[in-house]
Amino acid sequence: MDRFSFLEGMTCVDCKAQHEPAYMLQCPLCGGLLDPQYDLESLKRVGQRDPQFRGLWSYHRVLPLWDREHLVSLGEGDTPLIHARELGRRLGMPRLFLKYEGTLPTGTVKDRTSATAVSTARQFGYRTIAVVSTGNAGVSIATYARRGGLRSAIFCYERGDPLKMAHMSLMATRLYTYEGEYDHLIEEFDKVMDRREVFDGGARRNPYKHEGKKTIAYEIVEQMGPAPDVFVTQSSGCEILTACFRGFREMRDLGVVDSIPRMVACQSEAANPVVRAFRAGGTIRPMTTGPTVAKGLATGRPGKKGEWVLSMLRQGGGLALDVSDREILQAQRLLVETEGIWSGPTGASALAGLIKGVQGGLLDPEDRTVCMVTETGLTSPYPEPVTHHVVASMEGISAALEAMT
Ligand SMILES: [Zn+2]
16 A cells, blocks of 8 residues: 655754654654654655645645544645735736635634644544634634544633634634733643643644645645745744745755745744844744734744744745734735735735835845735724715616716
């Protein structure tokens, strides 16, 4: 029988020790993060993509699920890569592409990692999965847990967006709101996860979970041909950037692409530990986050993943940028006006960073650039609707349309 996964083992990011594939959240020797390794020589022969599957699971050979009986899917993956001609024209960027994740089953990029988290939780015999969330991850994990027959425990920020809270309470086995600071809750949560009674659905350590987001890089290369010159993403828990960097690196090692794109990490000014460390040339210093419209970016202590992102940015000539709420909301509006895309503020924050980078002369507008739009706006707070009044008659309708021509 074909091998479903070509996973060979885990390498510790810090001490470089090699470990057999097993459920581990960190290196048992030094506590470092784990970097899954695949059998690249065999992959070169069979290819990284299996055309018998669609979407995310067509890349099952480079995902850590070896028992296909446990595969859980709601049709995730294969999101559009949109050539943003009008947005690009306004920004002077003729080769700007948007990877739009709002078409995923729960409307956010989180579905990629929920698919691999719930599937591998089943593979390892877990019955319960838990996550700390500001909204999107909670919705997504709870939804995939339902589909996969697992129990879910979601710990959510009490001021989460109302629609996300409603969605979570519908899907979760148990939804808890918490008192105190988000980052503090995550640190306490990690200590409980080390007891391994439930599967860790969080973004900080679990390598079996974070592999799902690697498929973003594989899809982009499938959709564009060569890798882009620049890849821009929002970065809070740092999962997208680390997963995609690894995806591009794997494809380079497989001979599928020539190089790894220049990576750009965007954060909110209210929660910018990676940007501060990048600017200062030092290590991450934990910070207390302020309020931001991009609730999904409210991480002041990204842990070891933040350090991993820094090393990736520094290795590859990358960039870290922070943006204000005003810049995020402008980017959100610009997506609507130019491309008809309605994203939540968190999802529009990478575009805000891209605009800042191009206008500040830090990024080349001629580069082939992919910018992540990580969520739909349909579950975020809405602006007040603006309507125009017409009289219910033919004359009224005619007068209204005349005003437009
Ligand atoms: Zn180690």
